[in-house]
Amino acid sequence: MESLTKRILAIVLIAVIGVGIGVGAWIFLAAPEAAIKYPGAPSGFDKDNTIVIGCAGDTGEIQGDANYEGAYFACKHINEAGGVVINAITYYFGVTKEDTDESNPNLVPSRGVDAARRLIYDKEVDFAVGGFRSEALLAYIEEFMDAEMIFIGTGAATDIFCEKVNETYADYKWFFRFMPINSTALGGQILYTLADFILNINADYPNHDVKEIGILAEDLTWVTSLVGAIKDVLPLLTGGWATMLPEILYDISLSATDMNSHLADLQADGADIVIPVISAQGGILMMQQYALNEYDYLIFGIDVQSQLDTYWDDTGGDCVYETMMQTLYRCNKTSKSVAFWDAFIAQFGHEPLYIACGAYDAVSAIRDAVEDAQSLDPDLIIPVMESWDRSNPHLGVAGNAAWWPNTHDLVAGYPFGYTLWAQWQPGGTKAVVPALIYPDVGAYGNITTGDYVVAPWVHTEWS
Amino acid sequence: MEAEIINFLFNGTVNGAIFSLIALGYSLVYGVGHIMNLAHGAFFMLTGYMLLWFPSFLPEIPWLIATIVVIFVTIIGGLAYIILIKPLQDTSVGVVLITFGLAFFIQEYVFVLSGTTPYSVKEFKIIDGVTKIPSFSFINQFIFLIFASLIIVSVFALFISKSKLGKSIRAVSQDREAASLMGINTNRVLLYTLMISAFLASIAAVLYLPAAALNGPSMGWGYLTNSFAVVILGGMGSLVGSVVGAYIVGYVTSFTSIFIPNGPSWAHLVPIIIIVIMLLIRPQGIFGKKELR
């Protein structure tokens, strides 16, 4: 008798668990349609009339959030302006995001692949923007290409992607790069700027030869070609004036003592200018030791973290006098730049990161391309986007976007894609300083917003 | 050349000072309880982030905050032992897994609160500024760190050799069973050991990080790897070995970074290579004895 009760109980239990799993699965399969919201799109708007932009980035981290903010902000502006009309039907824009976990030091590429698939097959996005870490993007880009979906890169600078477009156009034609310009072009702009800067500053100090150039870079793949180019070309560009010190390629897990020893090493070698090529945490260590020791050289180069407005506080003000490449700052880079900058700060309470500018421009460009093509079909949209060349650029907030034929890569150089050079100045403000690659006053007004300030201790030492 | 040698000596010494503080605690815990505490680096990292968080709700008196943080981390070390490690201490895989879990949890918790953005905590510097000589400038906080480390290590050595608790710690590390026969509560001693170890890691962070930076939630692992190298070099559980090993690792790292071509990118491989070489040649370390068990 007892065993029978037990038996019945067990069967009931299994039935309950079975039904539970079934219901769970049903809810899980049925839910996505109802549950997905697309921020930015007008509420209650039909999914069929919403163009959904998928943001692939690292949720909760600055780059991923910037990508989302930029895309969201663009959608908001587009929708406020009445959306886009295709064949007499009004479409609005919405955004959605997935976490690719790209900025995790222990990057696991399968997360990015998973996120990409979620965007494509779950959120059913129409276009995707994002990506900033090449290793991750290299893995998940394949998903978008397999799904024949237009993907606009907003953060990764490696040439590889556009080389792939060039080599196997049929497989990769859905990829476009909106931000930043590729690393080769970036290298060129850095080289010209630096060469000009070295010669100018040397002229300012008759009592001191500014000629010894050091490089401090993290030992990762993206820097190798850049560092190689600086080493080989900078002396030539300065007419043999600049001499290069042995470059320091450091392990990214370095400590403060290591950084101190590298900086002291550069000092001992007699460096006058040090070019950092840093994307990760090394920058803060560098500036901290630099400010503390007041080393007798200038820091002028790439430090991605330094582009953030929080960097001043993060370093406790030690980043003062650092000059770095920055895609956009509040200046008249294009006619839209200043207005965008202010509106962005009003919306989000902080400055837009370069990825945010890229995502904003990318989504705006998608809108224009869709309108021109009068279709959502990538095969019709791609030719429209390809038609934006140097004679017919697409006006954005971060520059005039024009693509080289076949590569879907940005054209570099004023007035198309170029980077600004900004310096942290006492008091925590940043100034766009004059550089060879752009005029002080451009087509839309003043580009530079201040003059370069030589760190006072260096000034004393040199004069 | 002169500047390079000073650079090498100074930074090597600073490395040694910081590694010795961190590795000492690690080695102590291993020696006493055969506990491989993978959360040791996380204690170091957590201290740094607490220095960052606490000023927002405590009065901004640096030394007070620093003291509270150190006490906090010490208590966390103790709790980690009582709640997590003690029930598993007989299985080496279990201890490793649980301490890894703890380290991973602390790391992710810090990540959720502060992300991977680096931060500065320089308001906790004890001595600001630098001391300049013609060819080199010494960071004062680092000079202080070197002396503080030497003092702490000496006090620690004195404590271990003279105090009653120190003697019981040594007794437990040499023969746990015999120690318990003497009436020593071995688990209690292990608890104190873990707290001391967390305390040392925490002190190291308080002394060092203000002159450095919080380099993201995963920065603890590098110090843990260095601790491995140090204790493998000096001999697992040998305290003298830990200190000597720490300075050796410190100088070798610094030497590689300064004098070897392309050294900076190899400098962090050096401790790991030391681990492998020592394990293959002399697993018991320079000062260690062959394990009897």
Next chain:
Amino acid sequence: MLDIKKLYFYYGKAKALEEINLNLKEGALEAVIGPNGAGKSTLLRVISGLEEPDRGKIEFLGERIDDLKPHRIARKGIAHCPERRRLFFDMTVSENLDLGAYTLKDRSKFRELRKFVYEIFPRLKERRKQRAGTLSGGEQQMLAIARSLMSNPKLLLMDEPSLGLAPKIKETIFEAIDTIKKGGTTTLLVEQDAVLAMAVSEYVHVLEEGKIEMRGTKEELEKEPRIKQVYLGI
């Protein structure tokens, strides 16, 4: 003083101790003899809490101690001088003695005890600054005994004090045991060398394969032919 009732202990599934009954009066010196692997050391390990018995009861001064941790038992006044000495080899002789007196709170008692053990083992006094690991085997054994005396124990458990020692040193050790007995410390001695054990103790238990096979006073046992043959070699 010590009362063991129906004690069972298993190593995994192997029976190590089976129905041990043992009663020790205050001030007595009793010995447990038996061949290698009979479970003599295990018995002491169970008493001092290093192993937890599977069944049975151990009472010390009327209190149950079989479920206590070793350090608690040590604090109750049971000192265990373990097999193979188990000294703290990296520490000096005097540090070993300090640790022996770990549970002792009274400083004057400590000094008194130290004087006492240095009297029994003058060699230790000479070598008090030396590391225990550098001592000779006999000296190590002396230190082990001295160390267990330092806690001023009510009951001393002594495990194979003669193991691996030269005959001459064995004698010294057993003279010391005799002195300790005269000092009034209750002692349970486990020893393989039956001749020596029986020479000092009043009452002897014979442990074979985990069971107490025989017991009696020295005189009683000496009459047993099996004891004569196997243990005394007569």
Next chain:
Amino acid sequence: MVKEKMKEKINNFPGYLKSWGTTFIGGLTILCLIILTVIPFLSNDLKYVYVFLPQFTLAMIFAIFAASWDLLTGISGQISFGHAIFFGVAGYICAYFIDYQGFPTWVAIVLGSLGAVFFGLLIGIPCLRLKGPYLALGTLAFSLILLKLFLQGSLAHIFFGSEGISGLPSLSDDPIIEYFIIFIFTIISFIVIIQISKSKLGTIFKSIRDDETGADASGINTTKYKVIAFMISAFFAGLAGTFYALYNTAVNPTGNFGTLNSFFAILMASLGGLTTITGAALGAFFFIFLEYILIEIGVIEIGNLIIDVSLWKFAIFALILIIVVRFAERGILRPILEHLKDLWDVLMGR
């Protein structure tokens, strides 16, 4: 003689299978296999096929990996904290031969796995002298060295640098076919690993684990068998590594050599329960789907409190690990099986 025995075995096999199928473990295994076989066909929904189903594929890849770790550590007692060495090396070799030499995918998979075996030999021999935590440290150190070497930009011309190798072909563009390829390989791998652990070889491994000096004394060449354990384990870890590379269509240093991978193997195997082998599969499925569920849940809003669960996913992960390790020392597979068996017995009316 041997042939006849084999023949007899083969002839008896259907009967054996039938009787095995009615036992509890056999029935459960067959049930699981049936479920795993029908799962791909349950829905045509794109999300189901492209997002949900690949989680199974991924879980199976990690199940092979974790099982290989269990073979080395659980069965043979050689504690490895650097299993990512084999996982990563095989992935890289496979990727290299496909991308740079144009080899067919399957040849590259075989080469990758064999490369891992070679590394098993390479790591196994020097690590022979080490025991327990020292061995753990040694293997960990080896994996860290490889990770750093592959990460260095200045060595990119040898080790492909931080960006690794990308643009590999998938096993199949159709997730269902990919699923079944991995499924078949998982079954084969598990059968082989379980058979090894039950065979004479497995007995030798276990005897080395339980008492190395004893095994040595009874005439077992422990050195040889330890290296064999390393090599077999490395083969399966390598197989999983090549599949993982093809699943991602790319390899990079942290993704393939990352210390986290080694720990994943340990976590999964010990969650399921050491030495059970099948526990590794349970652990792999548990962790992969835990992550999946946390991402699915996404943002929770409780009043004013907004918690992004997907941000907390690793913290929750770690917490679960701590709880499981702390309170379920034997892993969760055996207790679950025991309870299920009770239920089964009740259902069968026993």
